[in-house]
Amino acid sequence: MTRGLRALGYVFVRGVTGMRQSPLVQTVAVLTMAVCILLLGTVSLLLINAEGVVDGWGVDVPLTVYLNEEVPEEDALALTERIAALPEVDHTELVSPAIALERLQDGLGTGASVLEGVEVQMLPTSIEVYTQPESPEEFSAALAGRLREVKIVEEVAIVGAWASALNDGLGALRTIAGTLALLVTFACVAITWSTIRLAVFARRSEVEILRLVGGTRRFVRAPFVIEGAIQGVLGAAFAITLLAFGFHSLAPHLERGLSLFLVAGAVRFFTVFEVMLAMGFGALLGVIGARIAVARYVEI
Amino acid sequence: MSILELIDVRKTFAAREGAQVALDGVSMSVERGEFALLMGPSGAGKSTMLKLILALERPDEGSIKVADRDVHRLTADSVPFLRRNLGAVFQDFRLLSEATPQENVGLPLRVVGVGTNEVRERSREVLLRMHLDPDLKRPVKTLSGGEQQRVALARALVTDPPVLLADEPTGNLDPDLSRDILDHLVEIQSRGTTVMLATHDPVVPSYVPVTRILHLDHGLLVRNEVTPRLRAISDRHDAAAAAAEVA
Numbered sequence: 001m002t003r004g005l006r007a008l009g010y011v012f013v014r015g016v017t018g019m020r021q022s023p024l025v026q027t028v029a030v031l032t033m034a035v036c037i038l039l040l041g042t043v044s045l046l047l048i049n050a051e052g053v054v055d056g057w058g059v060d061v062p063l064t065v066y067l068n069e070e071v072p073e074e075d076a077l078a079l080t081e082r083i084a085a086l087p088e089v090d091h092t093e094l095v096s097p098a099i100a101l102e103r104l105q106d107g108l109g110t111g112a113s114v115l116e117g118v119e120v121q122m123l124p125t126s127i128e129v130y131t132q133p134e135s136p137e138e139f140s141a142a143l144a145g146r147l148r149e150v151k152i153v154e155e156v157a158i159v160g161a162w163a164s165a166l167n168d169g170l171g172a173l174r175t176i177a178g179t180l181a182l183l184v185t186f187a188c189v190a191i192t193w194s195t196i197r198l199a200v201f202a203r204r205s206e207v208e209i210l211r212l213v214g215g216t217r218r219f220v221r222a223p224f225v226i227e228g229a230i231q232g233v234l235g236a237a238f239a240i241t242l243l244a245f246g247f248h249s250l251a252p253h254l255e256r257g258l259s260l261f262l263v264a265g266a267v268r269f270f271t272v273f274e275v276m277l278a279m280g281f282g283a284l285l286g287v288i289g290a291r292i293a294v295a296r297y298v299e300i
Numbered sequence: 301m302s303i304l305e306l307i308d309v310r311k312t313f314a315a316r317e318g319a320q321v322a323l324d325g326v327s328m329s330v331e332r333g334e335f336a337l338l339m340g341p342s343g344a345g346k347s348t349m350l351k352l353i354l355a356l357e358r359p360d361e362g363s364i365k366v367a368d369r370d371v372h373r374l375t376a377d378s379v380p381f382l383r384r385n386l387g388a389v390f391q392d393f394r395l396l397s398e399a400t401p402q403e404n405v406g407l408p409l410r411v412v413g414v415g416t417n418e419v420r421e422r423s424r425e426v427l428l429r430m431h432l433d434p435d436l437k438r439p440v441k442t443l444s445g446g447e448q449q450r451v452a453l454a455r456a457l458v459t460d461p462p463v464l465l466a467d468e469p470t471g472n473l474d475p476d477l478s479r480d481i482l483d484h485l486v487e488i489q490s491r492g493t494t495v496m497l498a499t500h501d502p503v504v505p506s507y508v509p510v511t512r513i514l515h516l517d518h519g520l521l522v523r524n525e526v527t528p529r530l531r532a533i534s535d536r537h538d539a540a541a542a543a544a545e546v547a
């Protein structure tokens with residue numbers, strides 16, 4: 001076991017020394033990978049924040065009907081049931097001021113202290129209308145028009161129309177991110193594959209000699225795979241560092257410009273876990289590229 | 301019991317002028333503990349035979365056995381373990397040209413995960429036996445041919461392998477040094493290592509107390525000459541085996 005570990009240690013040292021033998025190629029490879037991962041990282045960050053905005057808005061509620069102050073509870077209930085009875089409507093929900101306050105507190109989380117002193121009565125009663133998924137787009141608009149005529153209704157907010165537009169946008173962004181992820185995966189694997197292939201050619205006599213003295217296939221190949229993994233991790237780390245710099249210089253401006261839309265009040269960067277995931281992803285791509293090269297060019 | 305055995309081995313190399321026959325139906329065996337000489341003119345197939353035993357080349361026909369195991373039926377994963385038991389000196393040395401003598405000699409130990417201190421100790425010790433400065437910090441490529449040859453021999457011996465295959469290990473040495481190295485090989489053999497030495501130096505058989513001389517010519521084994529010393533060797537091994545059985 002300790003022998004195995006020592007052999008591994010030696011393999012690691014050789015992997016690193018191997019990289020030092022061609023610093024230019026290595027740097028170019030790492031930078032190219034970094035650019036690829038940076039692109040993917042930027043799109044992912046956009047997607048994460050856009051999803052955050054959309055989630056925060058609760059856009060799955062197509063129609064919200066705000067009622068006048070001091071509407072008797074029976075009238076509110078009656079209207080709720082009448083709307084629910086429409087065939088195009090899936091279901092409705094009456095939101096009392098108490099529930100509204102509770103939701104607001106939940107939504108604000110630790111920032112809930114700003115609500116201190118807010119009286120329950122200051123919030124309006126509202127009816128949330130969930131339409132059938134297959135109901136026509138115009139239905140929401142028509143229903144809103146009719147509801148505005150009802151005496152106890154103060155205002156009707158149609159979220160559905162722009163929510164669906166936003167969802168479409170989000171879908172497009174997801175497609176872009178997915179496609180980009182594929183392209184980046186392919187590009188990074190190709191980059192390590194070609195640099196490791198070069199490394200194998202450059203160190204061919206070393207490979208040959210290790211075979212002669214009884215190096216196992218794994219022992220001979222491992223340094224190259226380690227080299228690929230290091231490339232991947234460095235590429236990802238470099239990309240994330242650049243992205244972090246970009247994010248921290250842009251975020252304040254974005255937050256000011258978008259303050260209306262930002263429910264949580266801030267755009268966010270990747271979590272530590274997500275950063276680790278990205279590094280792992282880089283390492284994995286490096287390992288895959290290196291393994292392909294090594295399987296093809298290091299014979300035993 | 302034979303430790304090396306070739307049965308009807310044929311090896312050809314593809315060449316532009318047609319197939320080049322390197323070994324043409326060679327059968328022979330070497331017992332444990334022997335000092336066998338492989339002789340013959342240039343191009344006779346000596347190096348090819350050693351490479352086949354090391355599983356560096358595949359035979360077209362026939363089989364090659366090391367300790368009764370067919371080396372060309374081994375899986376790719378077990379070939380390295382075969383090579384760890386066969387110390388080898390190549391005609392062209394095959395050293396890491398940018399590495400120091402000590403790094404080169406330590407390589408077979410590194411491969412099996414021996415710790416740095418032990419690697420240094422053992423490499424130094426064999427280099428000294430080969431009359432080389434063990435602390436030389438120069439890359440091997442700056443060494444003379446004879447010095448490189450001794451580094452190669454040191455690398456083959458550092459693991460104390462049960463079998464030593466040496467391809468012209470004294471080809472680049474002056475007569476004094478050559479005799480010294482041969483004495484060393486004889487000593488190793490006297491301690492139980494099987495030695496197979498390829499050479500076309502006609503002086504070697506008269507100087508070294510060999511057990512067997514194999515003569516190759518144009519890929520044919522033209523003579524397989526056993527000397528009286530072989531009896532002594534096999535008696536010794538039989539006695540050892542008998543003792544082991546009794547115990």
Ligand SMILES: Nc1ncnc2c1ncn2[C@@H]1O[C@H](COP(=O)(O)OP(=O)(O)OP(=O)(O)O)[C@@H](O)[C@H]1O
Pocket residue numbers: 313314315320321322340341342343344345346347348349391500
């Ligand atoms: N890789 C190869 N490709 C083509 N032909 C080869 C190859 N290796 C050996 N040969 C040929 O096989 C024959 C035997 O070569 P080998 O190296 O075994 O000879 P040798 O007895 O070791 O000679 P020397 O004493 O010069 O070292 C030669 O004719 C050689 O040209």
Ligand SMILES: [Mg+2]
Pocket residue numbers: 346347348391467
């Ligand atoms: Mg030869």
